[in-house]
Amino acid sequence: MPRITVTVDGIQYEQDVEPRLLLVHLLRERLGKTGTPVGCDTSNCGACTVLLDGKSAKSCSVLAVQADGCDVVTIEGLGANGSLHPMQQAFHEEHALQCGYCTPGMVMAAIDLLRQDPDPSEETIRQGLEGNLCRCTGYCNIVRAVRRGAQEMGQAVSRP
Amino acid sequence: MIPAQFDYVRPASLAEACQELGSDEDAKVLAGGQSLLPFLRLRLAYPSKLVDIGRLADLRGVHDRGDHVHIGAMTTHDEVMRSPVVREGCPLLALTAAQVADPAIRHRGTFGGSLAHADPAGDLPAAVLALDGVFVAASASGEREIPAAEFFVDYLESSLRQGEILAGVRIPKLGAGWGFHYEKFHRTAQAWAIVGVAAAVRRSNGSIAEARIALTNMGPTPVRARAVETALQGVELGDQVRQACVEAAADTSPPADLHAQPDYRRHLAKVLTDRAVRAAAGAP
Ligand SMILES: Cc1cc2nc3c(=O)[nH]c(=O)nc-3n(C[C@H](O)[C@H](O)[C@H](O)COP(=O)(O)OP(=O)(O)OC[C@H]3O[C@@H](n4cnc5c(N)ncnc54)[C@H](O)[C@@H]3O)c2cc1C
Ligand code: FES
Numbered sequence: 136m137p138r139i140t141v142t143v144d145g146i147q148y149e150q151d152v153e154p155r156l157l158l159v160h161l162l163r164e165r166l167g168k169t170g171t172p173v174g175c176d177t178s179n180c181g182a183c184t185v186l187l188d189g190k191s192a193k194s195c196s197v198l199a200v201q202a203d204g205c206d207v208v209t210i211e212g213l214g215a216n217g218s219l220h221p222m223q224q225a226f227h228e229e230h231a232l233q234c235g236y237c238t239p240g241m242v243m244a245a246i247d248l249l250r251q252d253p254d255p256s257e258e259t260i261r262q263g264l265e266g267n268l269c270r271c272t273g274y275c276n277i278v279r280a281v282r283r284g285a286q287e288m289g290q291a292v293s294r295p
Numbered sequence: 296m297i298p299a300q301f302d303y304v305r306p307a308s309l310a311e312a313c314q315e316l317g318s319d320e321d322a323k324v325l326a327g328g329q330s331l332l333p334f335l336r337l338r339l340a341y342p343s344k345l346v347d348i349g350r351l352a353d354l355r356g357v358h359d360r361g362d363h364v365h366i367g368a369m370t371t372h373d374e375v376m377r378s379p380v381v382r383e384g385c386p387l388l389a390l391t392a393a394q395v396a397d398p399a400i401r402h403r404g405t406f407g408g409s410l411a412h413a414d415p416a417g418d419l420p421a422a423v424l425a426l427d428g429v430f431v432a433a434s435a436s437g438e439r440e441i442p443a444a445e446f447f448v449d450y451l452e453s454s455l456r457q458g459e460i461l462a463g464v465r466i467p468k469l470g471a472g473w474g475f476h477y478e479k480f481h482r483t484a485q486a487w488a489i490v491g492v493a494a495a496v497r498r499s500n501g502s503i504a505e506a507r508i509a510l511t512n513m514g515p516t517p518v519r520a521r522a523v524e525t526a527l528q529g530v531e532l533g534d535q536v537r538q539a540c541v542e543a544a545a546d547t548s549p550p551a552d553l554h555a556q557p558d559y560r561r562h563l564a565k566v567l568t569d570r571a572v573r574a575a576a577g578a579p
């Protein structure tokens with residue numbers, strides 16, 4: 136069985152993995168990172184989105200062995216010192232969730248989007264989240280939350 | 296869903312990868328995994344072994360080679376759509392890659408994987424066919440060139456032989472005066488094309504001097520719309536373009552599926568070709 140080393144939310148793990156083990160199952164079942172859900176069988180929904188070496192990836196569509204030596208950030212790694220990440224806070228403030236199943240993936244995809252465009256328009260947000268499906272909210276509040284999260288994050292950076 | 300068991304190797308060189316692949320006819324290449332992993336999870340494929348070429352640096356990147364652009368097979372869709380060399384030398388591919396799937400899939404899915412997978416609903420195959428790309432296949436016995444017109448053989452079947460790995464594609468640069476567009480028709484943002492049209496058009500004095508058109512999902516392979524290419528020669532930009540595009544579906548055998556019947560796809564091919572040609576020519 137291959138042995139891999141992977142850093143998840145800042146902590147390094149060594150694991151023996153079957154080649155067929157999916158990254159999302161490594162996260163959930165081995166490392167207890169159940170903040171990252173599985174929402175579909177077809178790589179469509181985006182609920183499982185994490186940052187893999189800084190870029191968004193659907194963790195149901197990556198083998199754990201492919202993540203050997205990589206850095207993974209999940210929804211559980213965003214907050215610091217007991218407070219929410221500004222993007223999580225913005226989802227909360229704007230009521231951008233109902234059942235919350237899609238939310239971890241939405242937040243990770245939103246953070247990835249800001250990496251390319253720190254001040255995205257509504258249109259850019261809609262395109263940037265095209266790989267993330269929500270079956271509850273109708274997207275309007277999600278788009279609003281991403282705008283707000285972007286503003287908060289922009290301020291956080293420019294504050295002295 | 297969990298894939299069936301397989302072995303996994305991550306060779307350190309292209310030569311080693313070719314050897315691993317050549318020695319086991321049930322082995323498969325793993326590139327970005329964005330088509331293969333969904334297949335494995337649904338148990339639509341049972342490879343004995345995956346040969347992971349994901350870390351072969353030689354296969355990754357875009358290079359300006361004067362009269363052509365070389366795109367390494369492991370270059371991701373995201374890298375292709377952002378590459379200044381692609382945007383300058385073969386902008387059609389940047390426009391097309393940007394319309395593949397969604398951002399997360401574009402971070403991992405590769406240019407070579409999209410082509411080797413030979414899905415007629417894939418967007419890049421038609422774009423590369425329109426540009427007459429030349430495929431470079433590597434094997435234990437060396438390299439072989441395959442013209443785009445011979446690369447796509449059937450549904451999910453390319454002319455790569457057992458033990459061959461697609462190393463990259465050479466895209467001849469088209470000179471000044473050419474414009475490009477990829478027109479994709481689908482029902483939801485991240486979905487595959489119901490029909491797509493890749494167009495390259497050269498304008499001269501308000502008319503079309505030359506056009507190259509290839510269609511996505513109008514048969515088991517991407518196809519060139521040769522009848523339209525001929526009909527467009529010398530046509531003035533305006534209503535005549537639509538007239539020249541009526542033969543867009545000639546000699547095609549579009550599939551019937553959940554999304555559309557063949558007659559609807561034939562209709563779409565005409566309408567979308569007209570749109571793609573106008574957009575490529577910069578005409579309203
Ligand atoms: C939800 C979803 C939506 C998508 N939407 C679209 C879309 O709209 N348009 C579109 O074009 N694509 C779409 N895709 C597919 C995506 O573009 C894939 O990235 C691409 O088809 C395969 O590239 P890959 O690198 O992931 O290849 P893999 O999945 O790793 O491999 C695919 C196949 O090609 C073979 N292969 C890969 N690379 C090589 C090589 N260098 N040499 C020889 N054989 C090789 C593999 O053995 C395998 O059989 C979508 C995928 C998903 C999951
Ligand atoms: S669970 Fe990964 S995309 Fe749906």
Ligand code: FES
Nearest residue numbers: 233235269270271
């Ligand atoms: S909040 Fe329920 S799926 Fe999005």
